Amino acid sequence: MKILVTNDDGINAPGIKALSNALASIADVIVIAPEKERSAIGHGITMHKPLRVNEVPWEKPINKGLAINGTPADCVKLGLDALLNEPPCLVISGINWGENLGTDVLYSGTVSGAIEGCINGFSSIAVSLTAKKDLDFTFAAKFTKRLAQLIINHNLPAGTMLNVNIPSIPTNEIKGVVVTRLGRRRYTNTISLRRDPRGRNYYWLAGEVENIDQAKDTDIGAINKGYISITPLQLDLTDHCFIKEIKNYLPFLWPDQENI
Amino acid sequence: MKILVTNDDGINAPGIKALSNALASIADVIVIAPEKERSAIGHGITMHKPLRVNEVPWEKPINKGLAINGTPADCVKLGLDALLNEPPCLVISGINWGENLGTDVLYSGTVSGAIEGCINGFSSIAVSLTAKKDLDFTFAAKFTKRLAQLIINHNLPAGTMLNVNIPSIPTNEIKGVVVTRLGRRRYTNTISLRRDPRGRNYYWLAGEVENIDQAKDTDIGAINKGYISITPLQLDLTDHCFIKEIKNYLPFLWPDQENI
Numbered sequence: 001m002k003i004l005v006t007n008d009d010g011i012n013a014p015g016i017k018a019l020s021n022a023l024a025s026i027a028d029v030i031v032i033a034p035e036k037e038r039s040a041i042g043h044g045i046t047m048h049k050p051l052r053v054n055e056v057p058w059e060k061p062i063n064k065g066l067a068i069n070g071t072p073a074d075c076v077k078l079g080l081d082a083l084l085n086e087p088p089c090l091v092i093s094g095i096n097w098g099e100n101l102g103t104d105v106l107y108s109g110t111v112s113g114a115i116e117g118c119i120n121g122f123s124s125i126a127v128s129l130t131a132k133k134d135l136d137f138t139f140a141a142k143f144t145k146r147l148a149q150l151i152i153n154h155n156l157p158a159g160t161m162l163n164v165n166i167p168s169i170p171t172n173e174i175k176g177v178v179v180t181r182l183g184r185r186r187y188t189n190t191i192s193l194r195r196d197p198r199g200r201n202y203y204w205l206a207g208e209v210e211n212i213d214q215a216k217d218t219d220i221g222a223i224n225k226g227y228i229s230i231t232p233l234q235l236d237l238t239d240h241c242f243i244k245e246i247k248n249y250l251p252f253l254w255p256d257q258e259n260i
Numbered sequence: 261m262k263i264l265v266t267n268d269d270g271i272n273a274p275g276i277k278a279l280s281n282a283l284a285s286i287a288d289v290i291v292i293a294p295e296k297e298r299s300a301i302g303h304g305i306t307m308h309k310p311l312r313v314n315e316v317p318w319e320k321p322i323n324k325g326l327a328i329n330g331t332p333a334d335c336v337k338l339g340l341d342a343l344l345n346e347p348p349c350l351v352i353s354g355i356n357w358g359e360n361l362g363t364d365v366l367y368s369g370t371v372s373g374a375i376e377g378c379i380n381g382f383s384s385i386a387v388s389l390t391a392k393k394d395l396d397f398t399f400a401a402k403f404t405k406r407l408a409q410l411i412i413n414h415n416l417p418a419g420t421m422l423n424v425n426i427p428s429i430p431t432n433e434i435k436g437v438v439v440t441r442l443g444r445r446r447y448t449n450t451i452s453l454r455r456d457p458r459g460r461n462y463y464w465l466a467g468e469v470e471n472i473d474q475a476k477d478t479d480i481g482a483i484n485k486g487y488i489s490i491t492p493l494q495l496d497l498t499d500h501c502f503i504k505e506i507k508n509y510l511p512f513l514w515p516d517q518e519n520i
Contacts (some may be wrong), residue, residue: 042302042333043366050454050462073302073367078463082451103379105497106303107333119363119446143513150512160499162506176517179507181498186379191342194310202310203338228514232506234499237365238441239420239492246422246492247439252410253403254488257436 004088008109015095018137031065043112046070072113091117094127102183118161131168183218264348266335268369275355278397291325303372306330332373351377354387362443378421391428443478
């Protein structure tokens with residue numbers, strides 16, 4: 001029974017080490033991860049350059065990880081189609097250094113690793129630890145192992161994956177686990193304008209987060225209150241509610257069209 | 261009245277030229293696009309290097325475009341927060357050289373430009389022309405202008421954007437316009453293994469597309485039949501249907517938890 005583990009912080013990040021070593025007690029763990037950090041790359045894949053695979057030493061019983069010069073989605077594609085000799089029972093991406101909540105999942109490399117597993121028909125989970133510093137992945141890895149075992153036993157429906165965020169607070173302060181929907185957030189003051197020594201402008205993306213929807217039943221709301229959030233995600237972005245309304249526009253776009 | 265135009269084929273691609281020049285007759289067009297092709301980068305943003313803006317000459321009355329060393333999402337962020345002196349009435353990404361259908365929208369740089377506009381509260385449209393060669397953007401640009409005018413008059417609901425695909429067939433063979441949902445596709449045989457002159461393996465991402473759901477009401481089905489597809493998209497990936505079911509797992513994950 002194999003679990004494919006990837007991340008977007010890179011193969012040397014502490015989160016993927018803690019996660020893969022914890023999972024090694026329940027399955028045969030294959031670590032395939034970017035050779036360096038690929039945060040905020042979204043669901044990118046690498047089509048314009050060849051991908052290389054390099055072994056890196058790992059703790060027993062895993063023994064080695066595979067570092068790729070690509071994105072988390074590349075790692076999962078390469079794992080599933082070329083590097084694993086049998087299909088995994090689970091794809092897990094993480095544990096990310098920092099939260100992946102609400103609208104941010106659209107930018108998240110961590111989530112994109114799990115999306116790629118889900119597209120290819122495998123039960124997939126993305127896991128993130130919320131704080132930015134002094135992170136201890138011990139509890140998060142232990143919790144993810146428990147969740148992984150549950151998903152292996154029950155499977156997820158085809159086309160559904162899980163996005164898990166774990167608050168980085170002392171374990172005895174975590175209040176529990178809630179199933180959530182994605183909240184909504186936006187970034188303000190996202191651009192920092194600077195001038196280089198040669199007098200030319202350049203820009204840094206920055207920004208302060210503004211939570212637009214952090215209700216109790218959202219992932220943002222759960223984390224704010226000290227709970228672990230589990231958000232089931234699906235990959236159909238169609239706005240089914242708006243389909244009917246926009247059909248009213250069709251006569252303006254293509255007069256005399258027959259209904260099909 | 262301003263329209264912000266971006267793409268992922270790069271600022272020198274014919275699709276963005278045809279589109280922006282067509283739109284110039286209905287609005288003040290601001291072209292901000294990647295300096296080079298950024299296909300399949302998903303919804304990536306650039307956080308680890310500074311962004312630079314360079315002017316490139318453009319046809320009158322637009323006069324200049326702005327080339328950015330970043331992704332389509334970067335271009336839209338930078339446009340909205342730093343480069344435009346007033347909010348646009350519309351963000352349009354395209355016209356892409358090649359289709360963006362079904363599950364592929366998750367990988368699409370073109371769609372990500374419109375997603376970024378949508379996240380920031382602006383009516384946004386992604387437009388793609390389906391064929392891979394001998395593309396003539398004339399009709400697609402004309403159609404997009406008609407659609408843009410309609411959306412400017414009516415606006416889209418907050419959080420909804422449009423993904424438009426136009427078949428690359430002679431104009432008189434296009435059957436009409438249909439409102440669709442996203443189809444589903446998957447890639448098979450995605451990895452091509454090669455050996456370099458020094459005997460080391462490397463891998464190319466490749467793959468043949470397999471349409472899993474190309475029903476009549478999907479974007480894939482519409483394009484197959486010679487129609488323009490308009491798919492309304494929303495950005496909440498939550499699998500609302502599965503929330504209730506997965507709540508049954510909670511006692512296994514966190515025994516003795518109080519309900520919240």
